[in-house]
Amino acid sequence: MVDYVFMQVKSILTADQFSRQDLDLILKNTARIESLLKKHKQLNILDKYILATMFFEPSTRTRLSFESAMHRLGGRVVSAVGMQFSSMAKGETLYDTLKVMESYADICAIRHPVEGASIVASKSISIPVINAGDGAGEHPTQAILDLYTISVHKDIAGKNIQIGFVGDIKYGRTIHSLIKLLSKFNASFTFISPAEIGLPEKYKKDLNQMNIKFTETNDIEALTECDVGYITRIQEERFSDHATFDQFKDLYVINKKFLKTCRKDIIIMHPLPRLNEVSTDIDSMPQAVYFKQAEYGLYSRMTLLLYVTGLLDKLDEFS
Amino acid sequence: MVDYVFMQVKSILTADQFSRQDLDLILKNTARIESLLKKHKQLNILDKYILATMFFEPSTRTRLSFESAMHRLGGRVVSAVGMQFSSMAKGETLYDTLKVMESYADICAIRHPVEGASIVASKSISIPVINAGDGAGEHPTQAILDLYTISVHKDIAGKNIQIGFVGDIKYGRTIHSLIKLLSKFNASFTFISPAEIGLPEKYKKDLNQMNIKFTETNDIEALTECDVGYITRIQEERFSDHATFDQFKDLYVINKKFLKTCRKDIIIMHPLPRLNEVSTDIDSMPQAVYFKQAEYGLYSRMTLLLYVTGLLDKLDEFS
Amino acid sequence: MVDYVFMQVKSILTADQFSRQDLDLILKNTARIESLLKKHKQLNILDKYILATMFFEPSTRTRLSFESAMHRLGGRVVSAVGMQFSSMAKGETLYDTLKVMESYADICAIRHPVEGASIVASKSISIPVINAGDGAGEHPTQAILDLYTISVHKDIAGKNIQIGFVGDIKYGRTIHSLIKLLSKFNASFTFISPAEIGLPEKYKKDLNQMNIKFTETNDIEALTECDVGYITRIQEERFSDHATFDQFKDLYVINKKFLKTCRKDIIIMHPLPRLNEVSTDIDSMPQAVYFKQAEYGLYSRMTLLLYVTGLLDKLDEFS
Secondary structure (H helix, E strand, C coil), X not given: CCCCCCCCCCCECCHHHCCHHHHHHHHHHHHHHHHHHHHCCCCCCCCCCEEEEEECCCCHHHHHHHHHHHHHCCCEEEEEEHHHCHHHHCCCCHHHHHHHHHHHCCEEEEEECCCCHHHHHHHHCXXXXXXXXXXXXXXXXXXXXXXXXXXXXXXXXXXXXEEEEECCCCCCHHHHHHHHHHCCCCEEEEEECCHHHCCCHHHHHHHHHCCCCEEXXXXXXXXXXXXXXXXXXXXXXXXXXXXXHHHHHCCCCECHHHHCCCCCCCEEECCCCCCCCECHHHCCCCCECHHHHHHHHHHHHHHHHHHHHCCHHHHHHCC | CCXXXXXXXXXXCCHHHXXXXXXXXXXXXXXXXXXXXXXXCCCCCCCCCEEEEEECCCCHHHHHHHHHHHHHCCCEEEEEEHXXXXXXXXXXXXXXXXXXXXXXXXXXXXXXXXXXXXXXXXXXXXXXXXXXXXXXXXXXXXXXXXXXXXXXXXXXXXXXXXXXXXXXXXXXXXXXXXXXXXXXXXXXEEEECCHHHCCCHHHHHHHHHCCCCEEEECCHHHXXXXXXXEECCCCHHHCCCHHHHHHHHCCCCECHHHHCCCCCCCEEECCCXXXXXXXXXXXXXXXXXXXXHHXXXXXXXXXXXXXHCXXXXXXXXXX | CCCCCCCCCCCECCHHHCCHHHHHHHHHHHHHHXXXXXXXXXXXXXXXXXXXXXXXXXXXHHHHHHHHHHHHCCCEEEEEEHXXXXXXXXXXXXXXXXXXXXXXXXXXXXXXXXXXXXXXXXXXXXXXXXXXXXXXXXXXXXXXXXXXXXXXXXXXXXXXXXXXXXXCCCCCHHHHHHHHXXXXXXXXXXXXXXXXXXXXXXXXXXXXXXXXXXXEECCHHHHHHCCEEEECCCCHHHCCCHHHHHHHCCCCCECHHHHCCXXXXXXXXXXXXXXXXXXXXXXXXXXXXXXXXXXXXXXXXXXXXHHHCCXXXXXXXXX
């Protein structure tokens, strides 16, 4: 566990920071927001707040998800993406760049190619920082929406849930964060990948320490016994040579035919974008929840915006 | 006529989709909005709605026109432009990209370099799609604003109006869309261009089929008999060799001297940007309405945003 | 004094345009806004107004400062940055580009690489234009926020204030604008720089004409006698050869050790971004006000948005 004493305000920096109690609170309120939005197009709680989306690398869907979440809470947005950070091109430090920004917004969602950038951010400025992905590091809001997705379909507070992770388990940032959250519930893991891109040792050690059951295999058949299939893309940029990548890229393909061999109530998740690893022929099947995940991302991020501003209680005013 | 049964919601995809009745409704309400905005800076009808402007190619003025229209209706905007669609760079399909976006907005205005992209969009997602230009295809909201511009200055429901189109009539997307709309009114057409960039056969066939009178010429003198002059830029990128382009580029120039030979009440339109084909020496003359067109674009797009959301009736609340 | 008769509306184009009375009004209201924002997160005065931030060159912090100021006044923003001005790439003039934009917004903040661009803008369009920096020309809103910063810490209406400018005094646009404003108060200047990048003759002439005391030196010791130190970055792009730049770049460094030799109540300002000329070891000292400057920029720009719309009086409604 990292020490978060430096957080003068409530920031969201890593999946590690959440206790089971925090997660229960977040899941409960996300469900509540999902339900309220069926009646209200907007929950006007943050109408005097400004969210800054500072995306030092582009990620349109994550940015729009945050911005839409802010708008659905009645809030306002200022935004900067990529190349526009001209002052950093002139040699300015991230600290200075953010320090200047802090008076322009009440919450800062930051995406940065360098691991740890959001921690630098939270140390630099006095407003809540939300890590919207920092390089090979963390993407905690993605983990929260993934957790919420599972919680909608499976009773994660109840009996053991078997989660199958498929694809690039070595570099898959979203998998690492989600494991951390799920380890606070009653879940077991099946890691399905070629050994070359399997679960890194440090995560195995953590799981063993917590007495969490997991198995590793390169056989996709293992997924047929799971309650949840979390599929990821194998990214070419991870491999130094084409030959290795070509060998792996279409190794696992979840399609209609394969789904028939799985449990009937399995759900298939994917952090997107997908290539061939999830066939479009299952898009309209009830098991396919990957597009719902994006929708759940909206509700989850609305919850997190209220969480960092300490305004979750304001949801009581809606019914 | 294309079959639009796939439209589960009211989308704006092509000029073809509008009946005369639709157009009358749209023109009437655009005039109403123009008048209301003289008294109210904002018509607060879409205050709980989010418009996504998804511009897969940049078009600042069209994007800002939509965004301003949304703001003048009290609405909110999320936006993505060009290179930022990082997930598509990773090989994601347009379908997947849009599918993820649909939960982030209530209306999607899409600009895309590929013809038919907005139809793909409207099939992918369950919210109204507005085609803000798809390659060599359509740009129906431009056609609507052009039609409104003519209707402000000419009685298009009454006696025959003579419209002169000048310049690049072969590739001029805005001309093709406008012809479709005008063919539902009492209009005749004069096409003025070098034969090489004249009206494509398929449009001639359509006009003949509808018994609409039109003439073709390369002589700009023909414009002197018209009620409306719709001038377009001849674009270098349409020609394989410089020589052909150079021969055409400054062939027709509408200036003060030429305007004196025209009908006194002719209006000169241009979809902009212009180069030399419309001289700046007429900018302040009453005949020059091309900058007013941009303003009319605001009112037209406000109407269309209310049209796709089914909220035109809410205008009754203002007076 | 330039003649501003062409300004049909109140625009902010140059530091020259402000009388002492204007500046007193602006400073008074900026202080009022700073105070009001401690109680109100938002001063909802411009709720029906749209600000267009037209940034023909990127400047994230200036843009976000304007956009945040607009949001804190309850207003709305449309924005275009850099490459997106596709129509200009096609050869459109700045006049045409802006003319089209004027119906989309109520105020236009323009940043442009070419000196005088904002004057072209204000001549082109009928809404207020705010110059957010035009090349080597002016950056009047930066000058206003710099002036406000000084006024917060020093009694600029009272006894003589000694201002020390350090660094690139030849090309430093913010220095030139600030001198103009300060010359309307009781201030004397010390210019500290290598002779090669000292104050241009025309400014010396102006100061002499106004009987304003100033001294020039290349010795940083002169700063120890000043009430205010305004430090600027020496920019490599100003020098034709590396050798000259290398000789100057780290010539003056304001650090903790040096500050001890200065007046106790000196304030250190910097328009940012900084490199090495202000050491981070003074960041948390009370003398360092450069990050506060950014915050003051928010209040100043809120004032200026109300000033150009003629709505400063609306502040009376808050207490």
